Amino acid sequence: MKSRFYRPLSLACISPTYFPDIALFVRNSGNYILYKNHDRKFTEADQHRLARTNTQFLYVRSGDMDVVTEYLEQNLDTLLARDDIDSGAKGTILYQTAANYVTDVFDEPGKTADIIRCRNLIRHLMKYVAGHEDALKALQAITSQNYYIFTHSVQVAALMMLVHDRLFNLNQDEMTDVGVGSLLHDVGLVFLSGNLLDTPEALTAIEYHKVKQHAQKGYEHLSAAGTLGEVSLTIVRHHHEKYDGSGYPAGLKGDDIPRSAQLAALCDTYCAMTTNRPKHTALPGKEALRIMEDEVGSSFSPEMFERFAAVVERKGKARKLSLIPSHTAAP
Template identity: 50%
Template sequence: MRDHYCRPISIASINPQTFPDVSLYTKSSGNYVLYKPHDRKFTDMDRMRLEQNFVEFLYVRTGDMEEVTRFLETGLSEILNRHDMDVRTKGQILYQTTVNYVIDVFENPEEAAKLDRCRNLVKYLLHYLCSDPTSLNALHSVADHNYYIFVHSLQVAALSLLVHDEVYGLTPDELTDVGIGGLLHDLGMVFISNSILEKPDALSDVEYYKIKQHAQRGYECLKEIGGFSEISLLAVRHHHERFDGDGYPSALKGDAIPRTAQVMAICDVYSALTADRIHRKAVSHERALEVMRTEMPGAFNPELLARFVEIITARKSTEK
């Protein structure tokens, strides 16, 4: 699913004054090249040079990521309250930190048992998304193409939180459970082999059957770990149900599908269509909505899809 040597980290997340003393790498033709050793400070001049060369990411060795992630999560509250930092940069740092959490859970599903960590990140996400109408505009710059599944999880969580906040009168705790379900909705993919996940060609019937198992397996994994609400668990289990009953794993139909799973199904498809994948390029926001409305009959609750279109279109127009 990913290279096990280094993880990408956005330049925006690297504060020259406070960032941990770890080695940083660039990536060229698939190879990692040392940019800054651990005993040299990252400077404002480094940042300027990288930005001038349109470098968005450096890479950190996986062995150093625990220190980097702890640094980012500890400082999130202060970062989001700073007045000398623009909204986009705050978003990049928040999204980067959340993606790091998702990667940790995918590498070791037992990390999901640390629910307080997940809840805190979701609360930061919800506050950020609801506090600024342009808060989605940094999502595309969180991580590179090879980290699609992790960024996708963040995008689904963010979109689901927005829709639930605007459409339903949920309590903060309920919204937190929605966000947790979004971040972990594809956790079952850890049980699918990389040869299937990264296959550029059409899947065989057997391979597609294995892919379809991820929703149930993710649900069972989180159920076994314990501590997750029914809102989160059912979102993970049923985000691939279709409104016409043709989905999986339970072939639920109409409003028999849990409401959060109905929302997540819409957000899941929209995020997938608007991102580069191994087997195809991303489509535009407008094209994605057209596909969902005209080429996927029966897939979604039509009233909910109409509300989603309103919400995401309004957001996109604000960000222009």
């Protein structure tokens, strides 16, 4: 697909002051048309012109994403502190930066060893999600673009931290571990072949068996890197376990499934159902919860689902993140 050679970049991320000298493209009827070449600066006039035409995204060649990712991560503190950028745009910048990191990891799995990058992004994400009303709304922009797997990981991480913030009194290190594991929960998919997840057709039994291996493969890869804590690794390995024991990879049952993994399964399912993806059209949140409720007792713990649903249904009411140490979260 031609779109694989281009990556979407929110206009909010493109600052005339800081943005690197790379080519930018606009998309029109599925075609990518050069907007500016690498040897021309992106100016304030460009910014205003694109805003007037309601252009939300420009596109960069996939080969330039390393430069863009480095630019965003190095300037994230500055961009998030600017008074001339509103809260929604800051959320888009933050989610875009995190999605670019996940894309980077999928391109080069060895980069998961650079856990400092991941923890830095999670701390920014944690602060934003806990401190802004409708903090998840900015995700809608980037998740509408054509790189679902990467933005899904960011969406799950943001929702996981929001749910943990509302339900448990975790300290900052515990919350960071939850966020890191959530952001990297699907990293095992990188070890699957080709376009297995992009096909709109139903998977064959053999293909589905291969997909089911991603949780264990991701755990083994990250465990070997030696940089993640047990909470993070538990989320990666067990986010597809089911309450009745029919999940994978370990077939854990009931409360033998660690708390963080139970919540990861809920967040993973909810985010998948409420986002457009290759095989499904997004459902409204209430409809997703109704369908998930039918899986209570089989896929999900009744108590955990009830608490999760209560958070999701009032997710717009943000409060500051509590950093007071308390009982350590179960992994």
